[in-house]
Amino acid sequence: MMNTQKSKFALLLAASAVTMALTGCGGSDGNDGKPGEPGGEPAPAIQKLNFTFNKSVVTNGVPSVEFTVTNEDDLPVVGLQKMRFAAAQLIPQGATGAGNASQWQYFGDETCDVASTCPGTFVDMKNGRYSYTFKMNLTANTKITYNDQLAQRVLIRAYNTPLPDGTLVPNSNAFVDFTADTGAEPGYSRKIVATESCNTCHQDLAKVKHGGAYSDVNYCATCHTSGKVGVGKEFNVLVHAKHKDLTLGSLESCQSCHVETEAAPDWTNWSRIPTAATCGSCHTAVDFAAGKGHSQQLDNSNCIACHNSNWTAELHTGKTAEKKAVMAQLGMSATLAGQEDNTAVLTVSILDKDGNAIDAASVQNKIKRLETITNVGPNFPIMGYNPSPVTQYKKVTKDLVKDGALQADVTIVDGKLVFTTPALPFGAGDTDTAFTFIGLEMCNTGSTLTACSADSTTTSMKAELAFGTKSGKAPSMRHVNSVNFSTCQGCHSDTFEIHKGHHAGFVMSEQVSHAKDASGKPIVGVDACVACHTPDGTYASGANKGGFEMKLHVVHGEQGVIKECTQCHNDFNLDAFKVKGALATSAGKYTTPITATCTSCHAPESIGHGLENMGAIVDGDYTQANQAAQSETCFYCHTPTVADHTQVKM
Structure with missing residues (x-):
């Protein structure tokens, strides 16, 4: 039961004693009830169970625990229906031999189902407090020798069996470590990872x-x-x-x-x-x-x-x-300027640890690879990984330096590396902007940058991103507010060398930032990745998991990483779809962008209505899907948010 009044336990005890009718109450509607009665309909679900252990001892070999359970609002939860209790003891470090680590010994567990069987004695005190006394006697275990001088542990699993009134509860775990005779906290433990x-x-x-x-x-x-x-x-x-x-x-x-x-x-x-x-x-x-x-x-x-x-x-x-230590020694800055003949001039400066430009020639022999990838149209790149089905343009890839050697068509001017791209498919609007993603890989011995050799150790440095227009107007830039890059770093670390091996490697940092948050802090985005991960997908096999809007969903979904949108997303920039076209979904086939993005996580049949009826083209040809890109009516009804991506207008 979860009592309806946010009062002290003394009042709750008094209320629960009035009538057993309270036993099934799972939550509150926020309204006062009549004395001794629940205050309206119970809450549909309890989001969290919190456990507080009041007393834990082992008496004559039999463990027992008393504990209190509250919900996310710190209100008592009464009426839990099914729980598992397990007992273990901890052998200290060195007790089983010199150099041996501490070790848990698992005595066994008992599952108590109020509706059917309960091996031990389970008591629901109807005020959020419970007790359980095991049936098993630890001294009777034939495999483990019970020692009342060792740290003891009781683990609890509360099953997601609804309360008597139907209130849903989550699967929950709790544990308590104690000394057998007094229940005091033991003097040693084995809590190695949180x-x-x-x-x-x-x-x-x-x-x-x-x-x-x-x-x-x-x-x-x-x-x-x-x-x-x-x-x-x-x-x-x-x-x-x-x-x-x-x-x-x-x-x-x-x-x-x-x-x-x-x-x-x-x-x-x-x-x-x-x-x-x-x-x-x-x-x-x-x-x-x-x-x-x-x-x-x-x-x-x-x-x-x-x-x-x-x-x-x-x-x-x-x-x-x-x-x-290696990454901290050098940085990059770059400019990109469109030309009348549709080429673009890329200028890359190498910076020292203080951000000052240095002569690129002074570190040239220590550069394993300085790689650039240039595309046009940051919001919907029109140059494919391979030639685009419509424009027939392929992204421009160019190594400026490789194995310490300056590459063809690259010069050093005033200490800066300069390269002029081939003609690019500049156009109006978003396609007036070209952008270049730059990776730098340095040779090193330990934390010292060294001249490259055949067996050099290498480290990828912080990547750089440059924008430039043919018209000379301010460049168009892709949004960065959708993904919280710190969550990427949570798994991959802030030194993650993206694609090192078949690329120079790109370490995403403040250097690729072109926007700031409300406090003026640079926003690190993943928008540079679309230089390669274009709407046409990647690799010769065709879409290969689709455009960038889809690829991360597909890859992380296959790895079982994705559980909630909030893991990675700050926001959903729904307006971004207004400047997108068709996305590759399988070899030679394309889908309108909203539907392609949604179906990168959800099977089309699971959405519940005919996608084509909403203006979508699913696995059509490029021209058909691209022309229909702005005809999707998904957002007429759907208003997805990070917290609830299933939200619809009512």
């Missing part, structure tokens, strides 16, 4: 596995333990194995996940307590027991002798630190 670190990328950890059941990483770490799961499924092994091969810049540093926070007091364990199991979960080519790839180590007793904490931390964060 759930917030996981949710930086996953947004909601509960949606990753197990049907949305577990939202707290501590639940995962307690359950995925030796004896409870198979070899290789232990949490410290499994989580590294799942993440180590992902091409995410943030994973180049262990501290992307192991962050100092109040929720993870043991966050330094990753460097402080090296073990064969944990280290081997990333360094999979090493067999410690066999002495393959490392001197033979039959146990963990000698690991710390060589792998001290500071050295381990330096090794596993050094790549990111080194990359940042």
Whole structure:
């Protein structure tokens, strides 16, 4: 029950004692009720369950907990119908052998369904307080020896079974660590990673596995333990194995996940307590027991002798630190000017760490690659990745410097790199603007820039974006207010070298910014990416996941990243569709832009009405879809927002 009055618990206790009729109340309509009765219709759903543990002890081997549950408005929740309770104990570091990490031991769990069976004793006190006493006796466990001197843990899973009055509740998790006899907080713990670190990328950890059941990483770490799961499924092994091969810049540093926070007091364990199991979960080519790839180590007793904490931390964060040090040394600025003959002159300046222009020739031998991509029409690029079906123009790609050598048709004038593009398809409006995306890759040894050689280590620098018009008027620029780039960096890091390998690599930063927010801070956008990711798609195979408006949805959807629009979007700039045309959806086929964007996440049949009836062209030819681009009537009814992209006009 969630009581209808926002009063103190004493009043709630009194109200709940008046009548059992309150038992099913799930929420409030904000209206006062008659004494002892709910205040109108209950809320349709509770958004969040908060747990406070009042008492936790183990008596003669039997755990019991008392706890309070409130909703997002801090009102008591009464009438929870189904809960799971699990018990575990924590073996301290070194207790099972020198060098061994602390380890959870999982005794077991009991599921209590009020409507059917409950192994232990479950009490709903009708005021938001509950208690549960286990049926299991920890001393009777034949696999685990219960020790009342060890830290104990009880985990709770509240199922999303509706309250008696029909109010919906979310799947929720909670846990409490305590000493067996008094219930006091134990003197040691194993809280190595905070759930917030996981949710930086996953947004909601509960949606990753197990049907949305577990939202707290501590639940995962307690359950995925030796004896409870198979070899290789232990949490410290499994989580590294799942993440180590992902091409995410943030994973180049262990501290992307192991962050100092109040929720993870043991966050330094990753460097402080090296073990064969944990280290081997990333360094999979090493067999410690066999002495393959490392001197033979039959146990963990000698690991710390060589792998001290500071050295381990330096090794596993050094790549990111080194990359940042290299990137800080040079920058770029550029201008682009359209000419009467439809060419454009691109001028690129190399800047020192203080932003002052230097002679490009002075660092030329240290440049692995300085790459440029030029297109026309920032809001709807008309030059394709390959020749556009209509204009037959292909984006202009040009290396200004490669392997330390100045490339053909490139000169250095007054210390600046200068290149004149071939004729571009300049026109009116948006197509009066050309834009160039620039990537710079430098050779380095450690954090020092060095002359390039065949085996040089390289680092991509901060990218640059230049705009220019043929008319001399102010350039047209693509919107940047839709995507919150900090969320990209949350997963990919602020040193993410986009497309390094087949490109010079583009590190998105304030250098690509051409707009500022209300406080004057540069807005980093992803608008430069359309230089390659054009409405015609990419690669020779055709659309290849479609135009940029679609590609990120498709790619992140396939990876299971997308859960909510708010993960990445600040806003939906619906006006942007007014300057867009047809987008490639499959090889040789095109769809009108609103429908193409929406169906990059939603299957067309799931939308619920005939798209063609709304003016859309779905998988038509380019000319047909492009001519119909501004005929879609989707926004006559649909008014999507970031918070609710299903919103419609009423």
